[in-house]
Structures are given as C-alpha cells and as structure tokens.
Amino acid sequence: MQCTPVVEGQPDPCRDLAGGGDAHCQPDPTRGYICCGSPNLLFELLTGHSSTNSLVWQALHLDLNKFAQLHNQNGYNPANPIQDDPIPEETQTNPPQKLIKLKETTSKASKKIIVNREKPIQSIPAMSSTKSNRIRIGPLKPKNYVTENGPILSLLSTGHFIPSLGFKATYSAPSTVVHLQDGACSIIINTGLPMQRNELKSALQSKNLFGQIFNYTVITSTQPQYIGNINLFNSDALILGTLITRGTKITSSPLKVSNIVKLCSPNTLLIQTPGPTEDSITVIARNVPGMGTVAIGGSLFIQDDNLNRVDQPFTSDVIQLFESRRKVICETDWLVPGHSVPIPVSNKLKVDVEC
Template identity: 25%
Template sequence: MGQTAGGKGKTFGVQGGNGGGPAGPREDLWGQRGNRWGLGGQWGTRRVNGAPQRDEHRGFGHPRLQLPETPAMFPTVRTAPLGSRQIPGSPYSLTILQEGFSRPRADGSFEADCSITLVRGGPVTALVDTGGPWGRRRLLDDLEALGVSPRDVTHVLCTHGHSDHVGNLNLFPSAALLVGFDLSCGDGVFLPNGLDRGVPYAPHPGFVEVVATPGHVRAHVSVVVRGTDAGTVVVAGDLFEREGDEGVWRGLSEDPQRQEESRGWAVGVADVVVPGHGAAFRVVRGGCGGCGDVEEESGDSKGDIEGT
C-alpha cells in the first residue's frame, strides 16, 4: 500500500491494438512490457499464421476468462485526479464514503484503511469494500447521513479478503456477501459462481458487474459500474493502490505478472478508477477527458498532466 496520491496527473504510453480485449495468450496479446504503470503494451486478438484468432479459453491465467469487450486503445493514456467523491448517473450513482489511505510510520509499520464506495439508484444497493473493524462507527454514520440503513444494502462486494477491506461484513446480515471469489447469502449459504473461471458475477447485468482481476491476491475482483455521468467506473480495490502507484504496487502483489494484465484490462475499460488506497482518478485517452462532467468538490479535476 502506498501513500495517498499527489496532485499531478500521470502519463503512460500504450501501443495501439484492434480492441479485441484480453482474450489471447500473454506472449501474443500483451507484447512489450515495462511502461510506467506496468501495463501490457499491446491489446488485440492473437494471430495464428497471420490470421486473427479469438481464444476465449485463455487470459489472466484462468481456463475460461470471459470479460467485457475493451475499447480500442489510444496511442497515449493518461490519468488525472477526479476531484470528487460523488459520481452521479442513471440508474446508478456512486458515493465514495471513505477515501482509502496508507501512511508509513517511523517504526516501519503503517496505518491504512481502504476506499469504501456506495453504489445505488437501481434495484441493487451495493457497498464495495467495508473498511477495517476500527472504522465501524464511522461507516454506519456515513450511511445514515445518506439515508441508508444496513438492511437497505443488497450486496456487499469485497474486492479481496484483507482485514482493511472486510472488517465490517457482519453489519450487513441481509445482504449477499462476496469476498473475492466466495459468494454467500443468508445463514451461511454459499452460492456457485464463475469468478474463479474468469466469468463475471453480475448483480445487475449491463450495469453492475464483478470481474476477476487477480494479482494483488489470486482471488481479487473489481466492480464495474456502467452508465454514470462519468462513463464506466471501475472500483478496483488494490488492483491500483492509488494514482501514480508505479514503484509501489509490485511489492504488494502476490503475482505481479497477472496483476499487470489485470491493470491493463481495467485501464482499457474504465473512464474512472477508484483505487484501494487513494483518491479516484480519470483515465484520459487521446487528449480528451474520456468521461463526462462530474461536479467537483474543489480545484481543477484534471490537475497538471505530466508529459511522457
């Protein structure tokens, strides 16, 4: 986990592809590695004897990865601070109840808690990550301030099982509970799902979907929310520690190669990313904003974008 994000935007280059998404083998699909964000360098379908091929049985190490199609990549993709904890939309809007953080201490330990995001407006009211148990009262107060009771929450979607992400699961006994790839409801009834095979879990198909994004830990997921005023939002847990986390995330990863691929997929589909331990940020493609206008709390939401 890194410190909270600074005020400058970030830039990385991505080689162009045909936009086929993360469907092919790593050696054919991802191409060159090593740009600033640790993203694979190429997107598209693999080629066999010069002919493009789709392979739905490869990718991210899963035997049957099925992910949403990714848009065509642009020559340059940058990031910039979103500048707001509110993302309106229809049917779903997002409220970042808590902006995650990580603060090192002099004795080598660090203080940390995760981003907590409320997704609501349609038939699903979802909480993405719950923070640590030390924040129980604050979480309840934040929900109450929005007129949301624990029993109003239909789904609690925890990106992975670390204590700063799952510490308040017991506050939501009536919700469907997802921790990584494990889905349960009621009194300990566990439900089958395809996340461990790379098949998304969709509380509201087309609008709210959970996608396997392994790497930080094997059973890591991200929540994709479509149709907001800012475009597609990926609530990414510790797939991204924060904006500008190059030099940090690899040291916290169980499988950096798979996380690199997961991060590349996320940047391909997201207009906004909510990271696990920092402020939300925009993904800016081709010199444009990449997402709609969002009411800002303060300042210029794009920040100062560094050149390549």
C-alpha cells in the first residue's frame, strides 16, 4: 500500500493502518513510498494471533530463515519464477493463444454512407418475365450496414436440405427458424419440422423466450418443413401466406390488395413472393445491425443463392419463382434461405438479374 512519508517526530501512518503493529512507511524504487511490515506483523495478519511466545510463529520463523538461506545460495529470482520451477515436459502446456479481433465491417467500402439509395421496396413494380432494358453505369454503390436501432435477427435453428434420389425422391429438410426483435415487437419466421421441437425449445430457453407470446408467427410457404411447430410459438397473429389468424378468427391479409405490408415498423415488412407456392411471402428486415436489409423467404431460395435452381416438389410456378427472386435480390443485402445460414447478396448477383 502506498503511503506519504512524514517528518521526523510525527506518527507513522502505516503503524496506524496496522493497528499499532510493527509497520513503517519506506521508500520503494518503483512505487515511491509503501507501507512495509515485519514478519511478526505478517504472521498476525494471516493467523489472527500474536507472534509473542507462539510455537506456530517459532516454526514459521525457522521456515523463513531456511527460505532466506536458499535465496542467498541459489540466486532465487522471483521476477521470473518459471525458469526456476519449470513444468515437467510430459505435463507442460502451450501458452494461451491470442484472440483474433474480427473487423466490424467486411470491407472499406462498407464504411461509406449512401445518401441517395435505389428506390425503396414500397415502389417495387409488378415484375414481368422479360429482361429489363435498363443499363447500369458503373459499379453498384456500397451500403452502410452500421445502425443502432434496427431489428435484431437471430437463428433459433439452422436447417439443411439433402435430397436422396431413388425410386422416389425424398429429402432431409429441417428448416431454418428465425427470430426478429424489432423494438418491443417480436416475430418468428417459420417453425421447422416436428423433429426440431426439442432444439427449438432449448434455443428459446437459452434466449429467455420460452413461453413468451410473440406478436407474429409468419409462415412463408405452406409447406411441411415450415409448419411443424406452430403450437410452440404462441403469437397474437399467425400469418400463413395471405391469411391471418387471430384467436379463432381467420381473415385475409392486406397482401391480397397490396404488394407490401408493415409488420412491427417500417423496418419489418411483408411482401408477396409467389413461386414456391401461389401465396408465398417473404419477410424483409431493414437496418439489421451488421447486415443491412435482409430477406427471409423460406423456399424462395431453398439452400443457396443459385438463381436457376428449381426444386420441383417445392416450386409451384417457375416463372413466378424467378421473378420473385429478382425482386428480392434487387432490394436486399442478405438472404436467409429456407435451409441454410444467411448468405450475402453479392454485387455480381445484382448485376446478373439486372437490378
């Protein structure tokens, strides 16, 4: 403990701190002045007993004398004890590895801020099957993915998609289940297969979400891999395609008459993306921290960002599928396929669909 030296004749502050024990304020080469105590005081502090006429103190005093003799004989260096007491070779461990701090952005370009972005998603026109005649001049503008108040996206389960081709095609297809937290509003997107129930329950418990009533549960396509655990997610509203269930009432979604519907806020939207099924929908999450605009569309992209991929059992209309894919790619930065982890939308992909 550091101390302030006193003028001769004044009481030593260290003695007061030690309760009248044998302690003094002494100079230290590296820390100015510190309180130093005698071995007697150390014994009293460690044991709570006085060292006077104590057999324990006498034994400790002898041990301290022996230690001092070893110190003088062997040149003990307390500043580097590992050299004097090495770990045996058979039990020696490697030094801890340095942690690698990941960069917050994926490229220098992502730090730039766009003032005039492309048209917002509300203005997406009806798509045609013909290619666009627009010509892009120059590279695509980089986006700014840094945001403070956007919705938080997390995966409750990550699916996979493995076809087994034989006399009759079968698929191992647990789906990706997504949770979006948009302020106080909470959204579940797709619910997986029944066999994913225990995994989803554990994920909800780990996030303190188990038993919570969500604002929305959204099923992007009425296909088996997305509807297996609807009863695990209690919600104020269940959205299946263009139908909404609230309690015992089923009504048509506003998507019947509109191309886009707001869920929690302008940051979480629903759009029509027919192709996987006639009434398939996609959730668009804007301003997601570190990602930007994210599309969660289930079977719109089964497992990857392959524009020409068609999985026939999960496709009702190929032309509509391609049109919906183009619409989503042109307005988003990330895709969450129905059966994999999120995938970034590359500039090449946007050029390929002629955004």
